[in-house]
Amino acid sequence: MNRPGPSAATRPDLTDDAIARYLRARGAAAPPLDDILADAQREALRPHRDVRWGAVAAVVAAVAVTLGLVVGILVLAPGATDMSVTGAPTRPAREVVLATYHETTTGSEVLLRPADPATARPLDGFDPIVIAQPFEPHLSPDGRTLAVMTWITDEIGTGTLTLIDLADWQAVRTPVNDLYDFRAPTWTPDSRGLVWLAPAERSTTVPVGRAYEVVRWDIGWPSARTVVALPDPAFRPWDAHLMTSSMLVVVGQAVDGRDIATDVPHVVVIDLAAGRVTADLAIDGLETGRQQVRGDPEVTLESRPAIVWDTPRQRLFLAAIDQLVQVVPGSATVSGGYLSVDTRPQRVPNEMLTGAISPDGRSLYLTGVQTVVDDGIQQPSDAVGLRVIDTQDVRTVANLDHDIAQLVLSPDGQRLLVGTSTRPPDATQAPIPSAGSLLIDTASLAVIMEDDQPPGAAYVHLAVSWDGRFGYLTTSIMDGSGTTQQVEVIDLVDGSVVSRHTVDPGEPLVQLLVPGP
Amino acid sequence: MRSEARMGSRALDDPGWDVFEARAVDVVPDLHRLAAAIVGPDDAADVVQDALVEAWRHLRSLRDHERFAPWLRSIVINRCRNTLRTRTRRIRTTTLASTDAGLPDRRPDLTDAIALRDQLDRAFERLSLDHRAVLALRYTLDLPLAEIAQVLRVPEGTVKSRLHAAVERLRAAYEEDDR
Numbered sequence: 246m247n248r249p250g251p252s253a254a255t256r257p258d259l260t261d262d263a264i265a266r267y268l269r270a271r272g273a274a275a276p277p278l279d280d281i282l283a284d285a286q287r288e289a290l291r292p293h294r295d296v297r298w299g300a301v302a303a304v305v306a307a308v309a310v311t312l313g314l315v316v317g318i319l320v321l322a323p324g325a326t327d328m329s330v331t332g333a334p335t336r337p338a339r340e341v342v343l344a345t346y347h348e349t350t351t352g353s354e355v356l357l358r359p360a361d362p363a364t365a366r367p368l369d370g371f372d373p374i375v376i377a378q379p380f381e382p383h384l385s386p387d388g389r390t391l392a393v394m395t396w397i398t399d400e401i402g403t404g405t406l407t408l409i410d411l412a413d414w415q416a417v418r419t420p421v422n423d424l425y426d427f428r429a430p431t432w433t434p435d436s437r438g439l440v441w442l443a444p445a446e447r448s449t450t451v452p453v454g455r456a457y458e459v460v461r462w463d464i465g466w467p468s469a470r471t472v473v474a475l476p477d478p479a480f481r482p483w484d485a486h487l488m489t490s491s492m493l494v495v496v497g498q499a500v501d502g503r504d505i506a507t508d509v510p511h512v513v514v515i516d517l518a519a520g521r522v523t524a525d526l527a528i529d530g531l532e533t534g535r536q537q538v539r540g541d542p543e544v545t546l547e548s549r550p551a552i553v554w555d556t557p558r559q560r561l562f563l564a565a566i567d568q569l570v571q572v573v574p575g576s577a578t579v580s581g582g583y584l585s586v587d588t589r590p591q592r593v594p595n596e597m598l599t600g601a602i603s604p605d606g607r608s609l610y611l612t613g614v615q616t617v618v619d620d621g622i623q624q625p626s627d628a629v630g631l632r633v634i635d636t637q638d639v640r641t642v643a644n645l646d647h648d649i650a651q652l653v654l655s656p657d658g659q660r661l662l663v664g665t666s667t668r669p670p671d672a673t674q675a676p677i678p679s680a681g682s683l684l685i686d687t688a689s690l691a692v693i694m695e696d697d698q699p700p701g702a703a704y705v706h707l708a709v710s711w712d713g714r715f716g717y718l719t720t721s722i723m724d725g726s727g728t729t730q731q732v733e734v735i736d737l738v739d740g741s742v743v744s745r746h747t748v749d750p751g752e753p754l755v756q757l758l759v760p761g762p
Numbered sequence: 763m764r765s766e767a768r769m770g771s772r773a774l775d776d777p778g779w780d781v782f783e784a785r786a787v788d789v790v791p792d793l794h795r796l797a798a799a800i801v802g803p804d805d806a807a808d809v810v811q812d813a814l815v816e817a818w819r820h821l822r823s824l825r826d827h828e829r830f831a832p833w834l835r836s837i838v839i840n841r842c843r844n845t846l847r848t849r850t851r852r853i854r855t856t857t858l859a860s861t862d863a864g865l866p867d868r869r870p871d872l873t874d875a876i877a878l879r880d881q882l883d884r885a886f887e888r889l890s891l892d893h894r895a896v897l898a899l900r901y902t903l904d905l906p907l908a909e910i911a912q913v914l915r916v917p918e919g920t921v922k923s924r925l926h927a928a929v930e931r932l933r934a935a936y937e938e939d940d941r
Contacts, residue, residue, distance in 0.1 A: 259882075259933050267882045268901035274803035276794030281807050282787065285814040286779050350820055353844060379847055396847065 337388035337711055337760035338411035343367055344382075344756040345748075347375075355380060355755055357393070359414060362710055364744040365717060365732045365757060374416045376407055384760045385436035388711075391758070392432070392439055394424055406439075406462065421462065421469055428457070429485035429495070438463035440493060440517065442482045445474055457482055459493060459515055473520045475513060483510075486554045486561070491518040494561065494574045496552050498534045505545065506534030510563065514574040524577040528563060528570055551600030551611055558606045562636065566596050566615060566629060569639050582639045584632075596629070601654035601661075602636070603687070609634040610661060610687075612649050628666045633690070643690055647683060651705075654687075655713040660737045661685040662716045664705040680705045682718050684740045694740025696733070698722075708759035713737055719757055730754050782818045789831050790814075792903055793838050799898035800842040800891070809845055813837040832912045835899070839913070843891045885935035893928035900925055 340362035347356050356373035360366055377395045384391055391409040404424020408417045430441040438461060445458045456478035462469040475482070475495070481504075482497035493515040499508040510533050514524040535547040551564040563570040563581075570581035598613035611632040628650035633643040651664040665681040680702045684694035698705070698720055706719040716735035721728055730748040735741070748754045790810060797813075798806035817837050886894065899910045907925075911918045 259936050261929070264897070264929060264932060265901045267879065268799055268897055270879070271886070272795035272799035272898065272902035274794070274798045274806060276791050276810070277807055278787070278790055281790060281794070281811050281814070282783055285811045286783065288811065289779060289815045289818045
């Protein structure tokens with residue numbers, strides 16, 4: 246929690262004694278000695294139990310509890326957009342890549358292995374490629390190269406960009422100084438380079454309060470290069486997308502030192518070839534970002550709209566629970582309006598939303614989680630359901646109340662694979678929600694498959710294959726003995742289960758990487 | 763019973779849990795202080811627990827049993843590194859109730875001391891793991907430079923320069939907070 250510190254005029258000097266007092270106090274929490282030893286013994290003596298994965302799972306579970314969802318299967322959507330204009334997605338050289346956790350005597354690492362798209366099991370005959378974590382994978386538009394960007398991997402703040410040739414399963418690693426606090430990496434349409442956003446100041450210790458700039462790295466170049474700095478130093482990017490090979494569109498919002506929003510969200514349009522900002526569009530009237538709650542300066546809430554890119558029609562949408570804004574970056578126009586949905590009487594904007602758009606651009610699917618504040622108390626998050634919005638008329642045409650909190654749309658737009666998150670209605674504390682999944686026919690909005698998750702299913706990750714044949718569900722199941730993971734492959738036509746297996750707990754799954762539509 | 767069970771180095775050649783725990787129990791409070799200083803009190807117990815499990819599993823690799831405590835501190839720091847890496851990728855969330863639990867007063871008339879501590883917390887959160895670790899070893903555990911060098915496996919001169927740089931970084935981040 247942030248509080249304003251003493252003003253510069255009254256702030257005392259930070260003496261060595263003050264630092265010493267602060268650090269002694271920082272480490273003064275009483276250790277739960279017996280609990281630590283008992284838990285450590287239990288973990289140590291449990292065969293094949295991966296303790297660190299347990300800790301990671303706990304973190305993920307905590308986020309899941311708070312948000313009601315976790316994005317765990319990364320859909321490796323093509324970074325470029327020209328491909329979407331010209332036709333169907335390119336078939337990737339490897340259709341599924343498994344990332345599993347592996348512990349060593351000196352730390353931990355992630356192993357990448359190609360997998361069978363019909364079973365999501367590793368293929369024989371391929372050595373795993375070892376990378377550090379945390380990491381972000383991005384598939385090139387031509388489907389041949391997987392770029393894996395790892396955050397700081399050494400003391401001077403250098404990250405690593407690993408390019409994996411999916412055809413021959415070979416990796417090339419390049420240290421890149423800019424890979425600190427990078428955001429929204431995206432491939433260029435020709436699959437020859439990557440563009441991302443990073444703080445202009447390369448300091449690893451003071452990453453905030455610096456302007457972001459657009460950075461480009463091309464295969465064969467010795468280093469990344471700055472294209473242009475974003476105009477507002479307080480602007481923090483949320484997402485970015487290449488609308489064309491030279492038009493980068495960035496969505497974000499300016500914040501103060503405490504991450505409180507100081508402006509409405511903006512859409513910044515950048516000409517990569519010319520290296521300049523061509524438009525900076527304010528999205529007036531959309532309540533987003535971190536805000537203070539009236540009457541209580543200690544309480545902040547945060548909302549993020551769904552950012553939905555409609556590349557074939559060269560536009561994007563920002564969707565809140567009750568508003569839809571359309572932006573056409575090429576003509577620098579903003580339009581939209583309020584949606585005809587009921588909102589809670591005491592609603593405070595506190596939503597995390599996600600969405601997808603149909604191939605014809607007519608229907609926008611919106612879901613996520615919403616938290617309400619009653620009498621100053623934040624309640625556990627609720628799934629908002631599935632809202633189908635007509636983008637032409639700016640109105641809600643359907644509202645499915647199935648505790649839906651996440652979604653992925655098949656490339657042909659005919660199937661929606663959605664994740665549900667349900668909490669007991671009588672719970673007073675934030676409980677672990679019960680997760681499930683549905684397969685929905687978008688033409689009729691009929692549920693054609695309801696996945697019967699085992700008891701204790703805490704959250705589900707979703708993906709669909711590049712060609713729309715398969716859906717992938719990774720379910721984490723927590724019980725008294727720990728966490729197990731189950732991977733299912735679903736036939737997206739009829740909803741039948743093609744394959745189902747439990748992940749080896751000795752080498753748990755970190756991510757199932759599926760090149761998506 | 764635990765605290766009196768100081769076992770000799772020979773006992774550690776047989777890494778049964780009871781033997782290990784008897785040796786480790788005296789060190790755990792220091793390990794917890796170290797972890798709490800580096801990653802904060804919320805994650806400290808998990809870090810120490812994981813470090814103990816890792817240490818027990820690799821106990822045979824410890825050749826010099828006199829280095830048991832520095833060795834454990836090194837493992838804790840490594841675990842802190844993993845925790846901080848995970849934390850950088852967390853989705854930002856808002857927690858309204860629990861974050862105030864440790865504060866003595868959350869009424870509007872907050873004292874400057876609390877605000878100063880919060881400001882120092884924010885400054886400290888901006889430090890790298892290496893800087894956090896050297897500050898915690900020096901100021902939280904009050905270890906001499908030679909022992910810090912043993913834990914970090916670097917020369918004493920490096921400890922001095924890193925400590926100086928860490929203090930300067932903390933000051934810079936503290937000053938930065940108001941800009």
